Amino acid sequence: MAGRKHPFDHANDSDASYSPDDEYGEDDCFDKNEADDSSPETEATDIEDLSCDVDDQIQLFGGNVHPPEYYRRAIEGFNDSAYEAQDYSDGSKLLLDACEEQWRRYCEVLGRAPQECFESLAASTSVRVLYNFFDWSLNQKVGKDGRKKRGTKKSSSLGTYWKVFRLVFQRATGDKLDAKMNRRMHKVLRDLAKKHGLSHQKRANRCMAIEDLREQIQTTISTTKKSFKLGELRILAVLFLLLLAPAGARPTSILRLRFGDIRLALVRDPEGGPHNILIRFTLAFTKTYLGVKDAKTFPIPETLFDPSLLLNPHVFLLGIIFRHRAFRAPSLTSPEHLANLDIHPDERELPLPLRGDLKDTYIFRRAVKDLTGFKMSADKPITYQMIAQWIRRIGEILGLEFPTIPYNLRYNAANEFDRSADISESLRNLALDHANSNPFQKHYLGREVCADTWAILRGQKPQQALIRQACSTGHSISKRRPTDLTPEQAASINTDPLIRRMELDLRGFRQGSTQYKEARRRLRNQKESLRRALKQKIRDEWTAEQAVDDIELQLQGVGFAQQAAVDTSGPQRPAQKRLVSALAAPLGNTVEGQYRRRDNAINAITAYCLVEEGQTTRRPQPPAGSAGHTSVGEPPVKSPQHLALMSVFVKSEKERPRRCFICVAKALTLTADDGAVEDLIHEFYTPGDLSKHFRRKHLSNLQEGDEIKCPICDVRLDHKDHLRNHALRVHGTVS
Structure with a gap:
């Protein structure tokens, strides 16, 4: 049974704004062959028994759950309109509602009712109203709230807006626009694109090759030019890339991963090697136009002797899992325990199950403020806009010429799958969630031909490595490229x-x-x-200008110009230095040495998840499930931390310190050489400045239901007023 015809022109384009309906599978519950054909092996007695069973069920259930009047009333009050409208994802509904609001504003300009204008379109094949609507829309520079609009730059965006409008029309009238009008609108859109100078250039679909991915991850881990609120966000930014790269999935499906979608197992190597940690992650969320699609599961075996831990998703995922103590086995709390595990002689796998209470918890969550700094949100996932901004900024710091987007990895996976002899066309389409090969050919197949065609024609060995580098995002890397304004x-x-x-x-x-x-x-x-x-x-x-300068200087015998090293970023803190060092550790010669290398990297990742990176809010968080906050240790006598600690306790009601006791508590959890200590223990100019800081940075971030505790006294407090009273009586802070 064929699926319904898609309302857009490119019905096979599953990566356009909307994708076509899936065809009903052979296991449809209303299978025609099963309903019409009787099996030749069915005996008469079987039919009689089946009839008896049906009669028994009718007697058992008929009228017992609800009386007959219930169904009579249900038929009379049934609302058919609820099933006339098509189902759309939340993102699609936003587009439809925005387009409908734009139509309403346009109708106000005409002095007509929106529904009346829709009905006039349905009764006519003239495009004059639609031409002027899209012309009016392209001329809008300010939105309804007075904010400046970004404006439409590409003709493809105008085409997408037309598709959205057709769905808005169908939603409002229950019918599709006339086919003749649809054909006329193609010329209208071309004329409007020319009139408003819209670009016909498509977004470059360059691939992020594995070498480029490694550079991206290395920069993400080591840079201090990009700050994350919490160290765990930096780790998640890397884990996102390492799960997106092998799956070639849509970025949103990775961001929606929950702990329940991850399965780990210790697997026996059929070729006789050491046991392997296998990751299976299931993408339950994909594009949901007209229904949920089948979930896909991707297995990733561990590369035990991995030359680069930066490209090892296992160490980053296990670092997150150990940080949240997510294994169901209570004693499995350290990566060193993994090397002590074995598989039953009669079995091939030892599952490593995760806690059931984390089943519906997102892995990629954002950080939220609390009393003492930042913590991971319980239910707010990282959005696509957030992760895309992080990736773009890291690409700028890396020195890439063109903006880096998550889809660079999806493009790379699609093209590598297409070239691989181990992946069929059907498997490639399944992995990419495409109905057929048309979307790949139209949107994913690189428009820069990634092949040494001249060498192939001449019968020579293709310089494929050079060609792949030239077609990737990393071809333009330059550390000299400006990343910020002077x-x-x-x-x-x-x-x-x-x-x-x-x-x-x-x-x-x-x-x-x-x-x-x-x-x-x-x-x-x-x-x-x-x-x-x-x-x-x-x-x-910059690219062309710098190239001209380099050419001129070299031809003049000067060579490359020596540029002044201006680094506005701060130094790496101890936890980040440890992280970078652990991930850059050289390859071991033995299995035991490799286990130590992997475990050190996992421990460094787990520790870094607890680090706060902000200017004034740097405090480790305790692992999930632990009791209370990180304990405050006693600093060495006469050290700066010790003097700060002594200064935040008052001896009389009139004494007013000028240090924040909560910030001092954070400083006590850091090592003396951590650059954040000086900022945390500094004295405010007046006690009034301290009061403003305490209200703005700490009290205002308290949420309903938050556990309140003085981090320096280790005293639990009942509510906000209790905290304010404690701050005044014990620490002299007026709030």
Whole structure:
């Protein structure tokens, strides 16, 4: 039974804004052959027995659950309209609602009701209303809330908006737009794209090769130019890449992974090697247009003698698992325990089950503020926008020319699957969740031909390694490429005429007024917009300009120019140094040596998950399930931490220290050489400044139901007022 025809033109494009309906499988519960054909092996007595069983069930259940009146009323009150509309994902509904709101605003301009305009479209094949609607939409520079709109830049975006509008029309009227009008609109969209100067250039589908992935991960782990609120977020940013790369999955399906979707097992090597830790992860969430698709499971065996632990998903996943004490076996709390495990002689696997209470907990969760800093949220997942921004920023720090996106890894997997002799076309389509090969050929097959075609034509050995490097995202890596504006460049935007006019307007409002706050917000946003545009312009022009400089200097016999090393980032802290060192450890010569190398990396990852990276909020968090916060140790006498500790306890009610007792407690959990200690134990200028800090950074982050505890006294407190009273009586902090 064929699926319903997709309302879009490209019905086979499962990576467009919407994907076609899946065909019903052979195991459909309403199988036609099974219903119509009787099996020749069925005996008459079997039919009689079946009839008796049906009669018995009718007698048993008929009318017992609900009386006949229940079903009569149900038929009379049944709402068919609930089943007329198609099902869409939450993201698709946002697009539909936004388009419908845009149509409503356009109808207000015309002075007509939106539904009336829809009905006029259904009764006519004229495109004049639609032409002017899309022309009006492209001319909108400010949204309904007064915010500046990004605007449409590409013709493909206009085409997607037309597809969305057709679904909005169908949702409002219950019918599809006339096919003749649809054909006319193709020319309308082409004319509008030309009129508004929309680009026809598609987004580059460059692949992130494995060598580029390693550089991306190395930068993510080691850089201090990009700060994460909590160390676990940095680890999750790497784990996301390591799970996305082999699956070639859509990024959102990786972000929706829960602990219940992960299965680990100690597996016997059929070729006689040491036992292997096998990861199986199931992608339960994929594109859900017109129903949930079948879940796919990907197995990843451990590469025991892995030349690079940076490309080892096992150490990062196990680091997260041990950080949350997620194994169901209570004694399995350290990676060193894994080497002591064996498999039963009559079996091939030893499952390593995870705790049942974590089954529905997301692995990729964001960090939220609490009283003393940051902690991992219980139920708020990392969004695609968040992970995409992280990956893009790391790509800039790495020195890539073009923006790095998660789909670079999906493109790479698709092309590698296509070239591999071990993966069939059907298996490639299954892994990518494509109905057929059309989406791969249209969207994933690299538009830069990744083959040495000239060598092939001449019968020579292709220089395939060189070609792959030239077609990957990493071909443009340069550590000299600017990643941020210099102070002079950033200050130059203050001379922009628009900024000057907005600053003059700001001075005309009374400080603190609503008009002042709104004008200041617009000024701040405009400055940020100009900074982004200037930075992108500098980056776009840098490649050619730097190449010309390098050529001229070399031809003049000078060589490459020596650039001043300007590093605005801070130094690595001890936990990060340990992490980088453990992941860069050389390959061991023995199995036992490799186990130690792997276990050290897992322990370093687990420890780093607990580190806070913010400027003023750096405190390790305890593992999930442990009692209370990390204990505060007694610092060496006369050390800076010891002096700070002594200064946050008052001897009289009138004494007012100038150090935050919560920040001092964080400092006591760090080593003396940690650069964060000095920031945490510094004295505020006045006790009033300390009070503002305490209210803004600590009290305001308390949520309903949070456990409250003084981290320096190890005293549990009942509520916020209890905390404020304790802060005043014991630590002299007024709040």
